[in-house]
Amino acid sequence: MEGALTARDKVGVQDFVLLDAYTSESAFVDNLRKRFSENLIYTYIGTLLVSMNPYQELGIYTMSQMELYQGVNFFELPPHVYAIADNAYRMMCSELNNHFILISGESGAGKTEASKKILQYFAVTCPMTESLQIARDRLLLSNPVLEAFGNAKTPRNDNSSRFGKYMDIQFDFQGIPVGGHIIGYLIEKSRVVYQNQGERNFHIFYQLLAGGEAERLAYLGLERDPQLYKYLSQGHCAKESSLNDKNDWKTVSNAFSVIDFTEADLENLFGIIASVLHLGNVCFQEDDQGCAAVPDTHEIKWIAKLLGIYPSVLLEALTHRKIEAKTEEVICPLTLELSVYARDAMAKAIYGRTFTWLVNKINSSLVNKDFTKKTVIGLLDIYGFEVFDKNGYLFVLLKDEECIRPGPATDLSFLEKLEEKVGKHAHFQTRKLAGPKGRKRIGWMEFRLFHYAGEVTYCTKGFLEKNNDLLYRHLKEVLCCCKNGILRECFLVAELESRKRPPTVGTQFKNSLSSLLEILISKEPSYIRCIKPNERKEPSKFDDFLVRHQIKYLGLMEHLRVRRAGFAYRRKYEHFLQRYKSLCPDTWPHWHGPPGEGVERLIKYIGYKPEEYKLGKTKIFIRFPRTLFATEDAFEFSKHQLVARIQATYKGCLGRREYVKRKEAATKLEAHWRGVLARKEVKRRKWAIQIIRRFVNGFINRNKPLSPDDEEFLVLVRKNYILNLRYHVPKNVLDKSWLRPPSILETASDLLRKMCTRNLVRKYCHGVSAEWKAMMQQKAITSEIFRGKKEGYAESLNQPFVNTRIDEGDINPKVFQLMSNEKIQYGVPVIKYDRKGFKARQRQLILTQKAAYVVELAKIKQKIEYSALKGVSTSSLNDGILVIHVSPENNKQKGDAILLCEHVFEVVTKLAMLVKKENLVNVVQGSLQFYISPGKEGTIVFDTGPEEQIYRDKNGQLTVVSGWLGDR
Numbered sequence: 001m002e003g004a005l006t007a008r009d010k011v012g013v014q015d016f017v018l019l020d021a022y023t024s025e026s027a028f029v030d031n032l033r034k035r036f037s038e039n040l041i042y043t044y045i046g047t048l049l050v051s052m053n054p055y056q057e058l059g060i061y062t063m064s065q066m067e068l069y070q071g072v073n074f075f076e077l078p079p080h081v082y083a084i085a086d087n088a089y090r091m092m093c094s095e096l097n098n099h100f101i102l103i104s105g106e107s108g109a110g111k112t113e114a115s116k117k118i119l120q121y122f123a124v125t126c127p128m129t130e131s132l133q134i135a136r137d138r139l140l141l142s143n144p145v146l147e148a149f150g151n152a153k154t155p156r157n158d159n160s161s162r163f164g165k166y167m168d169i170q171f172d173f174q175g176i177p178v179g180g181h182i183i184g185y186l187i188e189k190s191r192v193v194y195q196n197q198g199e200r201n202f203h204i205f206y207q208l209l210a211g212g213e214a215e216r217l218a219y220l221g222l223e224r225d226p227q228l229y230k231y232l233s234q235g236h237c238a239k240e241s242s243l244n245d246k247n248d249w250k251t252v253s254n255a256f257s258v259i260d261f262t263e264a265d266l267e268n269l270f271g272i273i274a275s276v277l278h279l280g281n282v283c284f285q286e287d288d289q290g291c292a293a294v295p296d297t298h299e300i301k302w303i304a305k306l307l308g309i310y311p312s313v314l315l316e317a318l319t320h321r322k323i324e325a326k327t328e329e330v331i332c333p334l335t336l337e338l339s340v341y342a343r344d345a346m347a348k349a350i351y352g353r354t355f356t357w358l359v360n361k362i363n364s365s366l367v368n369k370d371f372t373k374k375t376v377i378g379l380l381d382i383y384g385f386e387v388f389d390k391n392g393y394l395f396v397l398l399k400d401e402e403c404i405r406p407g408p409a410t411d412l413s414f415l416e417k418l419e420e421k422v423g424k425h426a427h428f429q430t431r432k433l434a435g436p437k438g439r440k441r442i443g444w445m446e447f448r449l450f451h452y453a454g455e456v457t458y459c460t461k462g463f464l465e466k467n468n469d470l471l472y473r474h475l476k477e478v479l480c481c482c483k484n485g486i487l488r489e490c491f492l493v494a495e496l497e498s499r500k501r502p503p504t505v506g507t508q509f510k511n512s513l514s515s516l517l518e519i520l521i522s523k524e525p526s527y528i529r530c531i532k533p534n535e536r537k538e539p540s541k542f543d544d545f546l547v548r549h550q551i552k553y554l555g556l557m558e559h560l561r562v563r564r565a566g567f568a569y570r571r572k573y574e575h576f577l578q579r580y581k582s583l584c585p586d587t588w589p590h591w592h593g594p595p596g597e598g599v600e601r602l603i604k605y606i607g608y609k610p611e612e613y614k615l616g617k618t619k620i621f622i623r624f625p626r627t628l629f630a631t632e633d634a635f636e637f638s639k640h641q642l643v644a645r646i647q648a649t650y651k652g653c654l655g656r657r658e659y660v661k662r663k664e665a666a667t668k669l670e671a672h673w674r675g676v677l678a679r680k681e682v683k684r685r686k687w688a689i690q691i692i693r694r695f696v697n698g699f700i701n702r703n704k705p706l707s708p709d710d711e712e713f714l715v716l717v718r719k720n721y722i723l724n725l726r727y728h729v730p731k732n733v734l735d736k737s738w739l740r741p742p743s744i745l746e747t748a749s750d751l752l753r754k755m756c757t758r759n760l761v762r763k764y765c766h767g768v769s770a771e772w773k774a775m776m777q778q779k780a781i782t783s784e785i786f787r788g789k790k791e792g793y794a795e796s797l798n799q800p801f802v803n804t805r806i807d808e809g810d811i812n813p814k815v816f817q818l819m820s821n822e823k824i825q826y827g828v829p830v831i832k833y834d835r836k837g838f839k840a841r842q843r844q845l846i847l848t849q850k851a852a853y854v855v856e857l858a859k860i861k862q863k864i865e866y867s868a869l870k871g872v873s874t875s876s877l878n879d880g881i882l883v884i885h886v887s888p889e890n891n892k893q894k895g896d897a898i899l900l901c902e903h904v905f906e907v908v909t910k911l912a913m914l915v916k917k918e919n920l921v922n923v924v925q926g927s928l929q930f931y932i933s934p935g936k937e938g939t940i941v942f943d944t945g946p947e948e949q950i951y952r953d954k955n956g957q958l959t960v961v962s963g964w965l966g967d968r
C-alpha cells in the first residue's frame, strides 16, 4: 500500500516548490489536476498544505494511515492533513509552545472536514489515560452538536458552517489532550428567518422534526412535516436527499448525553427551537387603523407555553412598541411590516443567543479543571467566501456610522455615503461612478468591489436593517422575564438597564476579529488552503476555471513565488537557537550572549554557506528546505547522543546522590550503633565496678554487721554454698559428713543439717520393718550395756540380731564339757521346760528348737526373777564368755552357769531384756568370780594374746585368752 502510494506520488510534484515553471498559473493548475485525477488531493507549497475536496471517500483516513504519519518527519511522507497535524503536535511537544492551524477556502472546499480529520488524528494518536478519555470524547462529540445548530445546507455545501469557529485543543506536558475551548463567531442569524432558493435553515430544526420522538413533538406542539413551517420552507428544499436528518438526530441526541446536558437543559433548548418554528408561523393582519393584529393566536399560545410567558404579554410585545418620551413611556402599535420585523428579530435573537449559550455549555464540559500549564493547538475554520450574484452583506466599518446617524437612514443614503467616502478608491464602483460600459452591469442599489479574489457585487437593500440587528426593547423585556431557563441566562435584566446602544453586527465582527487576532498572534501558525474542484459537488470533476479562481484569491501563486524567491524557512533567533543549540559546543548547553550571535556561531559551526541563509533583525531566514532538513537530520542524530549523554549524566547524578545518601545513612547508622555499643559498654563497666566494689566491701566488712555493701557478696556466698551443698548432702543416717559452711552461714547450716538428718531419719524410719525396729531397740540396750566397756562391741554393731540364731552351738556346751572332762563338777543350770512349769534343772543344755529359744527365755525370765538369777557377767575383752550368776535355792541346785557364746552381745542383751533387772550385766576387767556350788567357786581370768584359748592352769583356774583385737 505504502509502496503504491509512493509510486502514485510521482504523479506531478508533491511540493509546488519543486515545480519548474513555478510562476506559471497553468503549470500550477496542471499539477493540481494531474494529482487530483489520481485522487492525490494534497500538495504542499513548502509547509503549507493545499487540499482539494474529492467529494468522495478515498480511504486515506484509516487508522493505519494515522499510524504511518505519527512522529514522522514532515517531508518524509506524501502530503497529508495528518502530516500538518503531526508536525504541529510534535513542535508543540518539543518546544512547549502554542500552535494554530488556519484552514481557509471557499464554502464547500472542505475546511470543516479537514478540521474534523485533524481532531480525529489527535484523538487517536495522542497518548491517552483512561481518566482523560471522557475529555477526548467530548471534544469529538461537540462537533455534531455545533454542526446541528450552526450548519445549514447552502447551494455550495450541504453542510455549510454558518458561523466562524475557533477551537483550542489543550494538551498537558505529556502531550495528552486534556480539554478544549471553542469560540463561535457571528452565527448567521438571518438564516433563521429567511433562506434563499435551494437553502435550508439550520439542521437542528429538520433533525428535530424528522427524528424527535412523537411525545416530544407533541409536547412541543410540532408536526413532522417541515413544509408546515414558514421558516423551514422558503428555500424549497426542506427534504434534502443527501442529508439524513433522522440519523443525524440520533448522533446529536447521543452527543448531548456525553456533553453533560441535563433533561431540563434539553427541554428548554427544544422549547426554544420549537418556539422559533411557531414564531415563523405567526401571521399579522392590518386592522382598520393600519396597525398589526394577530387573527389566529394558536401559535402565540404555544410560544407562550414553551417559553413561559403570558400569551397576552407576548402578543402585545409583537404588535406594539414602547417609546420613551422624556419621563413617560408610551406604548404605540406597530405597523404590519414592523410587527413582522419584530417577530423575525425575536426569532433571530433567541436563536442567536441560544447558540452562544450552547457554545458556552459545551465549553464548560470541555474545561480542564487542572490548572497546570497547558499548551494548545488551535483550529481555525474561517468563513467560506461566497461569490453570489447578489451579496447581501459586507463587513465595512463605515456602515456602522450610517446606522447610528441622527435622522432617517436608508439603504440609499448608505450607498451615497459610501460613494462620498470611498468613491475614489480604484477597487470601488457604483452605477453612478461606473463608466458607460460598466453601468449596464450594476443596479441602482448596488456597489461593486474589486477584491483580490475577484469582483463582487453587493446589494444595499436591507443592509442597514441587517446590520442593526435590533430587538425592540419591549420584546427584550418580555424575554428577560420568561421562565425558560436558557433564555433567562441569555437575556439579563442588567442589559435593560444599560442605556447604551447594542453593538451593530459590524462592530461585533470587528471585535471578534481583533480578539481572534490576539489569540493567534502568540501562536505558531500552520496553513491549510482548501480548494473546491467543481460547483456540483461531483467527485473527479475538475473545473479549471473555478480552481484557477480559488488559486488566485487564496493567493497560492503568490505564496509559491515567495517560497521560491525568498526563504523557505524563517525562525526567531531564540527558537532556532533553542532547538539546534546542541549542534555546537559553544551554544550547548547554554548560550549566554544575545540569541542572534548565538545563531551566528551555531550556523558557522555547522557550516551553512552564505547563500543558504540570511540573518535578519530577529529571525534567521533559510533559503532552501534541504539546508533545514540537513540541520534537522543532524539534530535528530545529535539527539540520540544527547539523550545518551543526558541519561549518563542524569544516571551519574542519581548514582552519586544515591551514594551520598547511602554513605550518610551508613555513617549515621554506624554512629548510632557505636553509640549504642559504647553506652552498653559504659553500662556494663559501671555495673562491674559496682559489683567489684561491693565484693571488696563485702570482704572488708565480712565480720561486721550486715550492711548493704555486703549484700551482693553474701548473696553470692549463700548461693555458692547452697549450690555446693547439693552435692555434699549425707546419703544415709550414719553418714555424718557435712559441708563446712562459711561463718555467716553457720546457723543456717546447722538448721539445714538438722533438717537433713531429720529427713534422713524419717526416711530411714519409714523404711524400717517392725522386726528391724525391735532389733534396733535391742541394739540400743546392747549399747547401754557394752558401749565403751567391752572390746568387740563396735564390730558387733554391724552384726544383726537374729531371732533364729539360737542353736545348739550358740550357748555352747563346749565349756561345760571342758569342765566335765576335767572332772570339774561345774554345774550348768539347764533350763527345761515342761507343761507343768519350771521343774528341774538339768545338766544338759537342751535348746535345740531355735524358735523355742526366745519362748524359753521368756519363761525362764519369770522363773529367774523369782528364783535365782543374780546377774550376768562378761569380760571387757573380746571373748565370748558369759557367766550367768544364779543363787541356788538349795544346795542341790547348781549355781552360776559359764557359757561360751558366739554372739555374746546378742545373748546378753536378750537376757537383760527378758529379766528386766537393772544392772544385771556386769562387764568385768581382768577376772571374774563364779560360784557353782559350795566349794565350787572359782575365778576366770581374762587375758589377751596372739591366739584365742580357754584353759585351766595348774591351779585349776580358768583362763580365757582372747585374740588381740583385729585378729578376731
Ligand SMILES: Nc1ncnc2c1ncn2[C@@H]1O[C@H](COP(=O)(O)OP(=O)(O)OP(=O)(O)O)[C@@H](O)[C@H]1O
Pocket: 053, 054, 055, 056, 057, 058, 105, 106, 107, 108, 109, 110, 111, 112, 113, 114, 157, 158, 159, 160, 161, 162, 382, 383, 384, 530
Ligand atoms: N477530504 C474529504 N474527503 C471526502 N469528502 C470531503 C472531503 N472534504 C470535504 N468533503 C465533502 O465536501 C463537503 C463540504 O465540505 P466542508 O463542509 O468541509 O466544507 P467547508 O469548507 O467547511 O464549507 P463551509 O465553509 O460552507 O462550511 C463535505 O460535506 C464532504 O461531503
